[in-house]
Amino acid sequence: MPRFLLALPHFLLGGPPPRAAAPARLPPAPPRSIDFARDVRPIFNRSCVSCHGKEKQRGGLRLDEGFLALRGGDAGPAVEPGDSSRSRLLHLVAGADAELKMPPGKRAPLAPAEVALLRAWIDRGAAVPPRRPVATPARSAHWAFPPIRRPPLPIVKNATWARNPIDVFVLARLEKEMLAPSAEADRATLVRRLHLDLLGLPPTPEEVDEYLADRRPDAYERLVERVLSSPHYGERWGRPWLDLARYADSDGYEKDTGRPFAWRYRHWALAALNRDLPYDLFAIDQLAGDLLPGSTPEQKAATGFHRNTLANHEGGVDREQFRVEAGVDRVNTTAKVFLGVTLGCAQCHDHKYDPFSLREYYQFFAYFNSDVEVNVPAPLPGARRLPAREAKALQKLEANAKAYRAGKLPAAQKKWEEELKPAYSKALPANVQTALKVAPAKRTPAQKKLLSAFHAINDPELGKLTRALAELRKNEGPLAPALALGPRRKTHVMVRGDFLRPGIEVRPGTPALLPALPARGAPTRLDLARWLVAPDNPLTASVAVNWAWHKHFGRGLVATSEDFGTQGERPSHPELLDWLAVDLRERGWSLKQLHRLIVGSATYRQSSHARPGLRKRDPSNELLAGQARARLEAEALRDGALAASGLLVRQVGGPSVRPPQPAGISELTYAGSARWVESTGPDRYRRGIYTWFQRTSPYPMLMTFDAPDSNLSCVRRERSNTPLQALTLLNEVVFVEAAQALARRVPREEKTSPARLRRAFRLCVARGPTATEAARLAALFEDLKALAAEDRAEAAKLAGKAPPPGVDVAEVAAWVALSRALMNLDEFVTR
Numbered sequence: 169m170p171r172f173l174l175a176l177p178h179f180l181l182g183g184p185p186p187r188a189a190a191p192a193r194l195p196p197a198p199p200r201s202i203d204f205a206r207d208v209r210p211i212f213n214r215s216c217v218s219c220h221g222k223e224k225q226r227g228g229l230r231l232d233e234g235f236l237a238l239r240g241g242d243a244g245p246a247v248e249p250g251d252s253s254r255s256r257l258l259h260l261v262a263g264a265d266a267e268l269k270m271p272p273g274k275r276a277p278l279a280p281a282e283v284a285l286l287r288a289w290i291d292r293g294a295a296v297p298p299r300r301p302v303a304t305p306a307r308s309a310h311w312a313f314p315p316i317r318r319p320p321l322p323i324v325k326n327a328t329w330a331r332n333p334i335d336v337f338v339l340a341r342l343e344k345e346m347l348a349p350s351a352e353a354d355r356a357t358l359v360r361r362l363h364l365d366l367l368g369l370p371p372t373p374e375e376v377d378e379y380l381a382d383r384r385p386d387a388y389e390r391l392v393e394r395v396l397s398s399p400h401y402g403e404r405w406g407r408p409w410l411d412l413a414r415y416a417d418s419d420g421y422e423k424d425t426g427r428p429f430a431w432r433y434r435h436w437a438l439a440a441l442n443r444d445l446p447y448d449l450f451a452i453d454q455l456a457g458d459l460l461p462g463s464t465p466e467q468k469a470a471t472g473f474h475r476n477t478l479a480n481h482e483g484g485v486d487r488e489q490f491r492v493e494a495g496v497d498r499v500n501t502t503a504k505v506f507l508g509v510t511l512g513c514a515q516c517h518d519h520k521y522d523p524f525s526l527r528e529y530y531q532f533f534a535y536f537n538s539d540v541e542v543n544v545p546a547p548l549p550g551a552r553r554l555p556a557r558e559a560k561a562l563q564k565l566e567a568n569a570k571a572y573r574a575g576k577l578p579a580a581q582k583k584w585e586e587e588l589k590p591a592y593s594k595a596l597p598a599n600v601q602t603a604l605k606v607a608p609a610k611r612t613p614a615q616k617k618l619l620s621a622f623h624a625i626n627d628p629e630l631g632k633l634t635r636a637l638a639e640l641r642k643n644e645g646p647l648a649p650a651l652a653l654g655p656r657r658k659t660h661v662m663v664r665g666d667f668l669r670p671g672i673e674v675r676p677g678t679p680a681l682l683p684a685l686p687a688r689g690a691p692t693r694l695d696l697a698r699w700l701v702a703p704d705n706p707l708t709a710s711v712a713v714n715w716a717w718h719k720h721f722g723r724g725l726v727a728t729s730e731d732f733g734t735q736g737e738r739p740s741h742p743e744l745l746d747w748l749a750v751d752l753r754e755r756g757w758s759l760k761q762l763h764r765l766i767v768g769s770a771t772y773r774q775s776s777h778a779r780p781g782l783r784k785r786d787p788s789n790e791l792l793a794g795q796a797r798a799r800l801e802a803e804a805l806r807d808g809a810l811a812a813s814g815l816l817v818r819q820v821g822g823p824s825v826r827p828p829q830p831a832g833i834s835e836l837t838y839a840g841s842a843r844w845v846e847s848t849g850p851d852r853y854r855r856g857i858y859t860w861f862q863r864t865s866p867y868p869m870l871m872t873f874d875a876p877d878s879n880l881s882c883v884r885r886e887r888s889n890t891p892l893q894a895l896t897l898l899n900e901v902v903f904v905e906a907a908q909a910l911a912r913r914v915p916r917e918e919k920t921s922p923a924r925l926r927r928a929f930r931l932c933v934a935r936g937p938t939a940t941e942a943a944r945l946a947a948l949f950e951d952l953k954a955l956a957a958e959d960r961a962e963a964a965k966l967a968g969k970a971p972p973p974g975v976d977v978a979e980v981a982a983w984v985a986l987s988r989a990l991m992n993l994d995e996f997v998t999r
Contacts, residue, residue: 194252194262195280197288204234204296207285212237215261215271215278225518228527228661228672234296242526242661243671249294252287261286308523308681311742312508312732315683316706318750319743334769337744338792347785350774350794355380357775359391360934361795362767364999365720366395368404368804368855369811373930392767396760399820402442405759407803407857408719409437411885412505413454413473414497416861416878417824420478423838424864428823432546432648433472434857435821440470442820446757447712448701451506455697458652465546469648474498475541478863478879488595492667495536499529501881506700508711508732508883511679516665522733523681530661531677535696540625540654543638547645548821562640569633577630581623582608597622598670599658621655653692682707701757707732709749713762714739717748718884720766722796723788730883740790799997801885802873803856806902809991810853812931813909817850824860825851828901829867836865872896897992907991908968911983915975925949928983932990948989952982 202208212231218224220231229241237257240246246257260270261278269277278286289295321333322340329349330336342349353361359379363371379391395401415434419425440450452460455474457467477494496515503511513519514529585604593601600622603615611619624630638647661671676691678684683704685695700708711732718724725745728736739745748762755761766772776795789796800808810816825847834844842862846852859867861878872892876882897903910928918924925945929937937945956963956978963981971980990996 194258194264194287195284197252197284197291198281202285202289202292202295204289208289209234211278211282211286215275215282219271225525228518228525235299238294238296240672243663247290247294250291252290255290258283258286258290308734310522310734311738312710312736313681313706315704316710316746316749318754319746322743329770331770331773332765332768333747334744334765335771337741337747338769338771341741342791342793345791347782347791347793349770349792350777350779352770352773353775353795356935358388358773361999362391362395364800364804365767366392366404366763367398367400368407368801368807369400369816370808370932371934372811373927373934376930376934388773389768392764396764399442400818401760402438402440403820403855403857405441405719406434406438407801408715409441410434410857411876411882412501412715413437414476414501414876414878414881416476416863418842418862418864419481420863420879421480421482422864423482424842424862425481426842426862427649429543429646429649430472430476431823431858432469432646433475435548436466436469436472436648438821441759444758444760447752447759448757450757450759451701451708452694452697455502455700456692456694458650459692459694465544465648468544468650469546471651472649474501474536474539474651475649476878489667492662494541495533495539496665497880498536498539499533502696502700503532504730504881504883506711507707508714508726508730508736509707510731510733510735515662521735524679527661527672527674528677528679530659531674532679532696534659534674534676535691535693537659538654538657539651539693542650542652543647544650545645546648558640562637565633565637565640569630569637572630572633573624577624577627578620580627580629581620584623584627585619597655597657598660599656618655625654651693656690703753709752709757710745712759713745713748713752715883716759716762717766720763720772721789721792722798723790727788727790741792797998799873799887799889800999802870802875803859804999805873805897805997806856806869808996809903809906810855812991813906813987814913815853815906815909816855817853819850819854822858825854825858826860827852827854827867829869830901833865833868834862837862838864869896869900869902894992897997898988903988903991905968907984907987908966910987910991911967911980912969912972914983914987915972915980921949922946924983928987928990933993933995945986949982949986952985953978956981956985 216231219226220229222230222232227241227243229246230236238245238247238249246255248254252258262283263269263277271277321336324330324336324339325343326339330339339349356376359371359376363369363375379387382390384390413433415430417427417430419427440453453467453470455471457463457470460467477497479494480490500512503509509522509524510519511524511529511532513522514524514526516526518525588604593604596604599618603611603619606615658673659675660673663669663671676696678696678699683702685691685699699705714724714726714729718729725741726732726737726739751765752762771792772795774795776797779794782793786793807816826844828846829844834840834842842865856870859870861867863878866875866877874886874888876885910931914924914928918927922942925942926936929941929945956966960977963978966984967977967980968984971977
C-alpha cells in the first residue's frame with residue numbers, strides 16, 4: 169500500500185494525538201493580519217477540497233467552508249485554534265513526519281509561505297466568516313431511495329388474461345417485448361406447486377384428488393386458503409427467514425459451544441408467521457421487543473434475532489473486541505435484511521458506491537452499542553409448573569440474590585473500585601472510566617446508576633447466584649436468548665473499523681439519504697425499529713415484497729435481493745414493485761395477503777414448460793413469460809422424501825434434533841467436543857428446519873444442497889449442481905430409509921402391482937404416470953425383482969426391516985430400488 173494511503177487514516181482519520189513539532193520545523197508565521205477568505209480559503213481550494221470538499225469528504229473532513237474546517241472530521245478536530253503545534257492539519261501539510269504528508273501522492277506540496285499563512289491563521293485563533301447556510305447534498309436519484317407511491321395500472325391489449333393487478337404490469341412488459349404469456353399449468357401441477365411454495369411439502373394423493381374433484385369456480389382460491397391456514401406454512405416461510413437471521417444452534421469460532429435454547433427464537437418466528445403477525449410488528453418485535461412497554465416473554469424471545477451472532481467465549485479473548493463485532497454484525501444484518509443495502513461497506517470508510525458515510529455507519533451502530541445479552545425465562549404455552557421442591561429452591565435463590573444486591577453488593581462495589589488496577593481500568597468503557605474518576609460523593613445520579621449496573625454485571629458473587637438461578641430456571645422452561653438495554657455507552661467512530669482507534673463521538677442516527685427519524689429525546693432501538701417500518705421509508709416494504717417474490721419465482725423483481733444500492737440490478741418491473749410495496753403497507757403488512765395475491769395471479773399459474781425461442785430470448789425469465797423451474801431447497805428435498813415415504817413427523821416447533829449423519833463429521837469440531845448423539849423415535853424424522861446446526865460441522869446433507877453456513881445473514885441461497893448431490897439422494901441415510909419405508913408402504917396400501925406403481929409414482933410427484941411411464945416402471949420393477957431373487961441375502965440388506973406379510977423379500981428389495989429411482993427423478997427434486 170502506498171505510504172500516503174497509510175498516512176491518511178493515521179492523522180485525518182484517527183490514531184494517536186499529533187506530536188508537537190519543534191518550532192524550527194514549521195515556517196515562521198508572517199507578522200501581518202490573516203483573513204480566512206483572502207489567505208486561507210484559496211490554499212484549501214487549490215490543494216485540499218478535491219478530497220475534502222462538497223463532493224467528497226475523506227475522513228469526514230470538509231475544508232471548503234471555514235466553520236466546517238473547525239468542526240473537524242471523523243477522528244476529531246483537525247485544527248486547534250490558538251495552537252498550531254497541536255493541529256493535525258498543519259502537521260500534515262508541513263510534512264512534520266517524513267512518511268506523512270498532504271496533499272497525497274505526487275501532488276505538489278504546499279509552499280513554505282502557504283504553510284506559514286495557515287500557521288498564523290491557527291495561532292491567532294483560526295477566525296472564520298460567520299456560519300452561512302450550506303446546501304445539503306441532494307438525495308440520491310438512484311431508483312431505490314425516493315419515496316414510493318402506488319402507480320396507476322398500465323393499459324394492456326389482452327386484459328382478459330389478467331386475474332389481478334400483478335398480471336397487468338407483467339402483461340404490459342410482455343406486450344412491449346411482443347411476447348405472449350404461457351398457458352396455465354395443469355391442475356395437478358398447480359396443487360403441487362402451491363404446497364411446495366407455501367408449505368415446503370408435497371401434497372398427498374388425497375389432497376390432489378380433493379382439488380381435482382372440486383369443479384367450483386373458486387376451487388383454486390379455496391385451495392389457497394386451505395394451504396395458507398396450515399401450521400406448516402410457518403415452517404416453510406420460517407426457513408428462509410432463519411437464513412436472514414443467520415440462525416444456528418452453536419456459537420461459532422473454534423470451540424463452537426452449543427446453544428441449547430437457540431431454538432426458542434425459531435419457535436417464536438414460526439408461530440408469528442403462522443398467525444400472520446403483520447410484518448411491521450414482526451420487524452419491531454425482533455429488533456426491539458424488549459423495549460416495548462409491558463413487553464411479553466414472547467416479544468423478548470423475538471429479539472433472539474440478534475442473538476444469532478457468532479460469539480467467542482474462549483479463554484484469553486478480548487471481550488470488548490467481540491462485543492463490538494457482535495454489534496457490527498447487528499448493524500450489517502439489520503441494514504441488509506430490512507433495507508436491502510450494503511451499509512456494512514461503510515464500517516471502515518465512506519461507502520465507495522452508495523451515499524453512506526463512515527460517520528453514518530457508527531450513528532447506526534450507536535443504536536446497538538449499549539445492548540447486553542441476556543437469557544430470559546420464556547416458557548411455552550401450557551408448560552408444566554415447577555415441582556414444589558424446585559419452586560421453593562428457586563424462591564430461596566431469588567431472595568438471596570435480592571438480599572445480596574441490597575446488602576453486600578454496594579460494599580463489593582466499593583472494594584472493587586479501591587482495588588481496580590490502572591491497566592484494567594483503561595479497558596473499561598469510556599463512560600465508566602469517566603465516572604470512576606469522580607469521587608463517590610460528587611457523582612451524579614446517572615454516574616452512580618451507571619457504575620452500579622456495570623459492577624453488578626461483573627460481580628463474581630452475584631454471577632454465581634445468577635448462574636444458579638439460570639440452572640434452576642431451565643426446569644421452569646426454556647431460557648430465550650434475548651437483548652436488553654444495558655448501561656448507556658458513548659459511541660465513537662472507529663477509525664478504519666478498529667475498535668482500538670476511537671474517533672469523534674456520535675449520537676444514534678440514520679442515513680441522511682433516507683427520511684429523518686423523528687426527534688424525541690435520546691433515540692433507542694425501538695425508535696430505529698419504528699423508523700424502519702414508517703410509511704415514508706422507501707425500502708423496507710419493497711425489500712420484503714422482493715424477498716417473497718424471489719421465493720415464488722426463483723428470481724426477485726430485483727435480482728440482487730441483498731443489494732438495492734447502485735451496484736445492484738435495477739428492477740425488472742419497477743412499477744409492479746412499487747405497487748406491491750404500497751399494497752403491503754396499506755393492507756396492514758400482511759404477508760399471507762401478499763402470498764395470496766401472488767399465487768392468485770395468472771403470472772404465477774403459468775406453465776413452466778419450455779417454449780421454442782423463449783429461453784434464448786429471456787434465459788433468466790426476467791420477463792415472466794412462464795413460470796420458473798427450480799430445484800427444491802435442501803430442507804424441502806429431505807422433507808419431500810420423508811413425506812412420500814410416510815416417515816415424516818409433522819410436529820411443529822420445539823427444540824432442535826439430530827438425525828443420522830455420516831461418521832466422522834462431528835469429530836471435525838474442536839477436540840471432538842460437539843458430539844452428534846443421534847435422535848431416536850419421532851425426532852429422527854422431523855423436518856429439516858429442526859436439524860441441529862453446528863457451525864463448525866454443519867449437517868452435511870444440507871450443505872451439499874447449498875444451505876448457508878449461518879455465519880452471516882443470507883438473503884439468496886446459491887444454487888449448484890454437482891455429482892455429490894446425486895450420490896447423496898441415492899445413498900444418504902435418510903433417503904435410503906425413506907426408500908425402504910416407501911417400499912413397505914406401497915404394498916400395504918395397494919393390492920396389485922400396477923396400482924402399487926401408480927401409488928408410488930403419485931406419492932413422489934403428485935400426478936399419475938403416463939402410459940409410457942407406467943410401462944417403463946413396470947419393466948424396471950420386474951428387472952429389479954429378478955436381480956434381487958438371485959441374491960436374497962443382499963436383497964434382505966437392501967429391504968431393511970422385515971417385509972410386510974405376504975410380500976417376498978426380493979419384491980420388497982425391488983420396491984426399495986424403484987423408490988430410490990423415483991426419488992431421484994428430476995420431477996421429484998424440482999418445483
